[in-house]
Amino acid sequence: MTTPAATPATGFEVHGARGPFNAAFFAVMGPYIEWNLRRRKRRVFADLPGTVVELGSGVGANLRYLPRGSTLVAIEPNTPMHPRLRAAADRHGVHLDLREHVAERTDLPDSSVDCVISSLVLCTVTDPAEVLAEVRRILRPGGTYRFVEHVAARAGTPTRALQRALRRPWAWTFEGCSCERDLAGALRAAGFARLDVEPYRLHTPFIPFNTQIAGIAHA
Numbered sequence: 108m109t110t111p112a113a114t115p116a117t118g119f120e121v122h123g124a125r126g127p128f129n130a131a132f133f134a135v136m137g138p139y140i141e142w143n144l145r146r147r148k149r150r151v152f153a154d155l156p157g158t159v160v161e162l163g164s165g166v167g168a169n170l171r172y173l174p175r176g177s178t179l180v181a182i183e184p185n186t187p188m189h190p191r192l193r194a195a196a197d198r199h200g201v202h203l204d205l206r207e208h209v210a211e212r213t214d215l216p217d218s219s220v221d222c223v224i225s226s227l228v229l230c231t232v233t234d235p236a237e238v239l240a241e242v243r244r245i246l247r248p249g250g251t252y253r254f255v256e257h258v259a260a261r262a263g264t265p266t267r268a269l270q271r272a273l274r275r276p277w278a279w280t281f282e283g284c285s286c287e288r289d290l291a292g293a294l295r296a297a298g299f300a301r302l303d304v305e306p307y308r309l310h311t312p313f314i315p316f317n318t319q320i321a322g323i324a325h326a
C-alpha cells in the first residue's frame with residue numbers, strides 16, 4: 108500500500124499511486140470526456156479574456172478554450188498532473204502560471220481576477236462552499252465564474268441510487284470525487300449577483316457522472 112503524502116504548503120494529499128493513475132486516466136480519457144462536454148464548454152468558455160484563473164486544471168483539458176498567447180493561472184495542488192499540464196500549455200501556446208495551491212485558498216488578492224473557470228472540480232474539492240466563497244473573493248465586480256460540473260441526480264431516481272451505491276469505490280479511485288453533490292444549490296447559496304445554470308444529462312457508460320450542470324456566475 109502506498110501512503111498519501113500531504114504537501115505541507117496546501118495540506119492536499121498526493122497519493123503515490125492514485126495521483127499518477129488519475130493523471131494518466133485524464134490524459135487517456137480526455138478526448139472522450141471532451142467530446143461529451145464540448146457543447147457546454149463552447150458556450151460557457153466562449154470569449155475568455157487574456158488571463159484566466161482555473162481551479163483544478165488537471166492535465167489541461169481546457170487549454171483549447173484559451174486564445175494562443177494568453178495566460179492561465181492554474182490552481183492545481185496535485186503534482187502528478189503538473190508535467191502533462193506544462194506540456195499541454197506549451198502545445199497550446201498558453202503561458203502557464205502554475206500554482207500548487209488548493210482552490211479553497213488560492214492566495215490571489217481580493218477583487219483581482221476577471222474570470223475563473225473549472226470543469227469537474229467542485230465534485231472533488233474538500234468544501235465546495237469554501238471554494239465558491241474564494242471565487243467571489245478574488246473576482247472583480249462584474250467578473251465571471253464559468254463552470255461545467257457533474258452533480259447528484261434527482262432523489263429517488265435509479266441514477267441517484269447508483270451514485271449512492273458506488274460512492275466509496277468511486278471516491279477511492281478518483282481521489283475523493285463525489286457524485287452526490289448539489290452543486291447548483293451550492294452556487295445559488297454562494298451569493299453571486301447573477302447565476303445562469305443549465306442542468307443536462309450525458310449518455311456515457313459512466314452513469315454516476317452523467318448528471319451535469321454548466322453555467323456562468325457573475326460577481
Ligand SMILES: C[S@@+](CC[C@H](N)C(=O)[O-])C[C@H]1O[C@@H](n2cnc3c(N)ncnc32)[C@H](O)[C@@H]1O
Nearest residue numbers: 163164165168185209210226227228231232233
Ligand atoms: C476530475 S479532475 C478534472 C481535471 C480537469 N479540470 C478536467 O476537466 O479534466 C479534478 C481535478 O481537481 C483537482 N483538485 C482536487 N482537489 C482540489 C482542490 N482542493 N483545489 C484545486 N484543485 C483540486 C485534482 O487534482 C484534479 O486535477
